[in-house]
Amino acid sequence: MPRFFVGTDQISDKDIVITGTDVNHIRNVLRMTPGEEVTVSDGQGMDYFCRIAELTKEEVRLDIVDSWHSFVELPAKIYLFQGLPKADKMELIIQKAVELGVYEIVPVATKRAVVKLDPKKEEKKRLRWQSIAESAAKQAGRALIPQIATCITFEKALRMCNGLDAALIPYEKAEGMQHARDQVRALHGKHSIGIFIGPEGGFEESEIEAARAAGAIPITLGHRILRTETAGLTMLSILMFELEED
Template identity: 45%
Template sequence: MPHRYFTTDIADGSAYLNGADAHHLAVVLRAKAGDDVTVCDGLGTDYACRVRLAGKERVEMDIISSHPSESEPHTAVTLYVGYPKQDKLETIIQKATELGAVRVVPFFSRYCVAAPKNEEKKNVRYQRVALEAAKQSGRGRVPEVAMPLSFDEMLRDAAACDTVLFCDEAGGAPLHSRLKDTAHSVAIVTGSEGGFSREEAEKAAAAGFLPVGLGPRILRCETAPLAALSVVMALTGNLQ
């Protein structure tokens, strides 16, 4: 398998690597003109490229062909996660990227321990976690990590998905009974360390979210979204 890089610097039949990626390819891997490289735009398209000029700070490549990334699931799953402690959110982002999520959206709810603080700066860090995980796992798309929403904003945002699974400790139907074959987009909503308030669960039900139970054992706030995502990916044929 040739080496694979993300870049958005793609135009007129050429692709370019800059900075650290250029250094890695030209200096660390000693790539030369004529070498094959795979480049991905991070939006689901892979480009088979050939090196034209391998500079330490910029590598120029000719695009030979392009095709949809083979590693992308055909179901767009967004994780809406009650804002947990920062290290847990990073764990969720990393593993959600490996497991094929298209978007991770933290939101604040009544029992969140975390409070909004330096969110622009944190978001830059979260996006970097997603990018690194996308590289490592061979994703064709770098999941977007959204700026945190309020609970009510989350309700409106998630409602745009075909199916919204609301995972609450209070329980609900088995996950497999909630998933239709026709769902192109699925939202999985899970709580923070403190779970959901009764009022929040009622609002979610009023918004048409489907309550889902994840079993009698209490899952940590970073385990629940990843377990639910694994099951949704398996049931929609995206983990095989």
């Protein structure tokens, strides 16, 4: 069933009004007609089951049939601090991270990152990434659209980490699997969790030490070396499985 996001100001007691680009998508791409059903999220935790009542060129009016508090979000907000990868890997990372339940993705310029974002094109790139996040959120039935932050330095990322309840940083020289399991299990009850993932070249030792000093705990993801686009998704998969509630 098609899913859309709206602001709370577009919702009344009995109906919802969709405007903007979604109107064209409903009318001309999905070719929906009055009486057909959609789900809508307000991005604040409420979901709505609706039927199309009226379509015009400017808006689509929906009758609210039912509503409920969304149950799809993880109990903790997970922040993915992703070292800038090469080529279009970031698009894959964003799409899959949103499907796995990430709350926010923060691109990070690390010492070994090959990619350097052009300041003149950075916002255009971020908007492209945000569009991918929105599409993935709709497909996955998320109750919110994860935000893609502007790219920040590793030092600023560590300062953000100070405001979180916990943070993990996968590192090939970290202690064994039992230590990793213990650290993941210790995340139960935390409300905000940071995950730091390095670029293709990984983190420098000095960055690991700085992260440790900021409170991030190095853990291993096993005996194999994972690509940057694999490491973050592996970490998110582990957290989703561990933290997901019935």
